[in-house]
Amino acid sequence: MKAENILVINGATRESGNTDVIVQKFIEGAQTTWYTIEYATLRELNISDCIGCCKCLRESVCNFQDDMTQLRDTILKSHIVVFASPLYFCEVTGLMKNFLDRLYFFYHPVNKHLVAGKNVLVLTSLGEEEIGNVTAVLEEFYRRFLRALDLKLLDMVYFPDLGEKDAISQKPEYLERIFNIGQTLISTM
Numbered sequence: 001m002k003a004e005n006i007l008v009i010n011g012a013t014r015e016s017g018n019t020d021v022i023v024q025k026f027i028e029g030a031q032t033t034w035y036t037i038e039y040a041t042l043r044e045l046n047i048s049d050c051i052g053c054c055k056c057l058r059e060s061v062c063n064f065q066d067d068m069t070q071l072r073d074t075i076l077k078s079h080i081v082v083f084a085s086p087l088y089f090c091e092v093t094g095l096m097k098n099f100l101d102r103l104y105f106f107y108h109p110v111n112k113h114l115v116a117g118k119n120v121l122v123l124t125s126l127g128e129e130e131i132g133n134v135t136a137v138l139e140e141f142y143r144r145f146l147r148a149l150d151l152k153l154l155d156m157v158y159f160p161d162l163g164e165k166d167a168i169s170q171k172p173e174y175l176e177r178i179f180n181i182g183q184t185l186i187s188t189m
C-alpha cells in the first residue's frame, strides 16, 4: 500500500547531467517501495527570488503566487524530502538556494509545525575526486538550515569525481549505490 509521499527536488542547472541521472536512479529505487514519488525539476519551474519582504513572517502568507505555492503544498504531504544538487563553489546551485530561501515561509512560528520533524535526504554531485574539506561549507549550511526549520537529516550522500556532464556513465557503482539508497533507506523508515 502506498501511504506516504517522497518529494524529490532536483536543483541541477544542467539538463541530462550527473544530478539528473542520480535523481532518476534514486526514484527507480524508491519506486520499489510503498512510497508515492513526487518529482520537481527546479530549472523547469517558475520560482521568484525571495525579495525579503517578510510578508510570510508578518502575515503567514508568501508575497508570490508561483510554482512554489504548489511545491509547499507537496512538502506538507511528504514524509521525506530529497534535496539533490551539484556542488557549486562549495554550496548548492543558485536554483536550489533560491528554492530553500523560499521555504522561509516555514520559519514563521505559526507555520513551522507544518514541516517540523520531516525527513530530509541530501544528494550532492561534485567534480573533486576527494570529499575531504570541500563539503564542510555545504554541511554547515544544511545543518543550520535544517535546524532553523526543525527538519531531520537522514543522510548526506556525495558523488565525487563527476566533473564532466556524462562522468557518471563511467561510475556504475554510483548508480547501484543510489538505487539501493532509494530502495533500502526509504523502505526501512
Ligand SMILES: Cc1cc2nc3c(=O)[nH]c(=O)nc-3n(C[C@H](O)[C@H](O)[C@H](O)COP(=O)(O)O)c2cc1C
Pocket: 012, 013, 014, 017, 018, 019, 020, 086, 087, 088, 089, 090, 091, 125, 126, 127, 128, 134, 162, 163, 164, 165
Ligand atoms: C559554477 C560551478 C561551480 C562548481 N563548484 C564546484 C566545487 O566547489 N567543488 C566541486 O567539487 N565541484 C564543483 N563544480 C563541479 C560540479 O559540482 C560537478 O561537475 C557536478 O557533477 C555537476 O553536476 P551536473 O552534471 O548535474 O550539472 C562546479 C561546477 C560549476 C558549473
